[in-house]
Amino acid sequence: MTTVSSMKYAQVWVDVPITGPFDYRIPDDWTDPEFMVGKLAVVPWGNSRRVGLISAITQTTQFDPARVKPLEQLLHDGLTLPAWWMKAVLFASTYYHKNPGELGLPAIPKLLRVVSAERVAGSKRKLSTPWENASERLQKHTETNKSPPLQAPASIVLTVEQQESLTKMTPVCAPSAGFGVQLLHGITGSGKTEIYLRLIEQMLEADPAAQALLLLPEIALTPQFLALLQQRFPQHPLALLNSAMPDAARTAQWVSAYRGHARIIVGTRLAVFTPFASLRLIVVDEEHDPSYKQAEGVHYSGRDMAVAIGAQLGCPVVLGSATPSLETWDAAQKGRYALVSLKSRALAQAPPNILLINIRGMKLQYGLSVSAIEAIKRRLAKGEQSLIFLNRRGFAPVLHCGACEWLSACENCSAYKVLHRAASRSSGYRMVCHHCGVESAVPKGCPDCGSVDLSPVGQGTQRLEEGLTQLLPAARIGRLDRDVARKRGATEQVLAAAHAGHIDILVGTQMLAKGHNFTRLTLVVVVNADSGLFAADFRAPERLFANLLQVAGRAGRAGQASEVLVQTQSPDHPVFAALQGHDYVAFANQQLAERHQAALPPSTYQALLRGQAKTLAQAMHFLTESAQLGEQLDDASQGSVRLYDPVPMPMMRIAGVERAQLLLESRSRPALHRFLAQWLPLLQQTKTPVRWQLDVDPQEI
DNA sequence: AGCACGCCGACT
DNA sequence: GTCGGCGTGCTC
DSSP: OOOSTTOOEEEEEOSSSSOOOEEEEOOTTOOOGGGGTTOEEEEEETTEEEEEEEEEEESOOSSOGGGOOBOOEEOOTTOOOOHHHHHHHHHHHHHHTOOHHHHHGGGSOGGGGOOOHHHHTTOOSOOOOHHHHHHHHHHHHHHHTSSOOOOOOOOOOOOHHHHHHHHHHHHHTSTTSOSEEEEEEEOTTSOHHHHHHHHHHHHHHHOTTOEEEEEOSOGGGHHHHHHHHHHHOTTSOEEEEOTTSOHHHHHHHHHHHHHTOOSEEEEOGGGGGOOOSSEEEEEEETTTOGGGBOSSSSOOBHHHHHHHHHHHHTOEEEEEESSOOHHHHHHHHTTSSEEEEEOSOTTOOOOOEEEEEEOTTOOOBTTBOHHHHHHHHHHHHHTOEEEEEOSOOSSBSEEEETTTOOBOBOSSSSSBOEEEEOSSGGGOEEEEOTTTOOEEEOOSSOTTTOOSOEEEESOOHHHHHHHHHHHOTTSOEEEESHHHHTSTTHHHHHHHHHHTTOOSEEEEOGGGGSSOOOTTEEEEEESOOOTTTTOSOTTHHHHHHHHHHHHHTTSSSSSSOOEEEEEESOTTSHHHHHHHTTOHHHHHHHHHHHHHHTTOTTSSEEEEEEEEESSHHHHHHHHHHHHHHHHTSHHHHTTSEEEOOOEEEEEEEETTEEEEEEEEEESOHHHHHHHHHHHHHHHHHSOOSOEEEEEESOSOO
16 A cells, blocks of 8 residues: 555546646545546635546646645546546647647546535435446336347448448458558448448457447437447447437446447547547547537637557547548548548439529529429429538528618628518517627618518528428428427427428428438539639638538439439539549549649648627737737747737627637647647736637638 | 625616 | 625646
């Protein structure tokens, strides 16, 4: 038994945006300090207490020893975050320039991080903790699952191409293969999922302790994958991890993954930081999806962290997509990632025919061209389904005054309020801002000139739905967008109706583009493909191509000949030629060449400093000063890191907060990170009313 | 990030 | 006379 005299201090990760480490004295009567690393502990914090993670034991402290407080209590007997996990969090911490506590602690279920009043009061009453609960529940679960129902494995026959791909991937995903990244590039309907399942199956059979992680970009996609896995692997316990789960359930699933009970873990990006007992395979589906890069909180890429964790654990990583991100594609071209391609659809049918409709100067009905309407009518006559894709919810995107050109601007944001049909018939219409949520009545007259000549401009999904009802009174029309989805059970209801064939025409936003396969769907109409075509963001064409191909992929999953109609004012844009040819490779290579020429990612590496304040001037001032501080650092003055001029953000004002940004760029990732490591501490010292945060590898500029 | 302390406007 | 606005400072 070690005595304590030589081990005095514990360094603790705390979920705060302050540079640590935070040192605590280890009470004299505590034994075996070296086993404390990786344990959660209650620590005094200001005049309250928090739960932190012990990351190291030291003999000295940099802090004033007189002000160092003692650890209060160790938590959760039997829970120690493993060393590989701590290293992975530390890597993320240096890569994203955030405190390890900010990255690591949110990955631990909340229930395991609360300071319970009873425990702190030192009550001797034996209360069961969430940790004990989850562990107990797991034991029960294990017992009841001892004899799984025997079910014949699905007898899905692989296509020749699938078999070849699997043969190629299997050795790289073998238990002894170690770290390696493979890109599975497969067109929609080519059967990527079946390859994932086979790889997982092989790994779990080869190693009786192995766990496999399947990452998905969105919560909405997790239930269907979970159902599929349950059906295919009734003998393997599964775990589901996403941010929408109730705390107790998430704790139980997390503990199951930690104990090694769950063999397959399905989750969204936060699942990547789970302390798995024995992770041997990571699959990232739809790896290009922007949802992997967190929009709020700490910005990290679930996909990139999956690769980092694979490297850390020596475990194979499979990235799958029909339209890989250019970063991933570049890595595959250069041989850093192995490329495996599925070029044909598993169900022998031809890919849908993609037709462009030039709507420039064309008279439209509810945003639809005559040929689109005719195509819908033909499907209707044959009893087939159509999907009308419009990425704007509400009735009309803006209200316009014909007399003075007033537009329905939001008072809090640099955006227009959208005209919405209200939920209840009686209340008619409302004006809603999609950015700050503010609602108002529809003005009776123009607020500027008093004219009553106010009219809705443009199409939203509500108006399109109503228009189609007028045009095609016999058609059964369903709508799916965020407004519909808000009502409990409504999404499921619409989808079930569509699957059952009770809907002829489905109108919807991006929500409909992912995951759903409607067997009788033979027509997809993209109402307006142009939004984003000429956006300032250099990634706009990449996203447009991925979105359009994904939407197009909804058609023709049943074998019938099917069609995709894309309405655009710029049919000559190169993105459409590639789209028509279903030619991702040509598109990606052309985009990569452009990016390379323009010195944009993946040829260069970027970071973005965002500032928000009450006024744009404040935000700009902060960024200008920050840039000046940066210019004095070696990497900037020697030209290896470039600082652009601060600019207002594309959405300059949201909810009354004004925002600006400063872009940094370098050809060398190490130089960029060296610069950031010197620069950010300087920014922390500046006293400023501006809220700021750094985004490494920004996806939206 | 929270949370407390600390000085200046509209209310029971 | 108070409740409360958010500016400033601090957390090992």
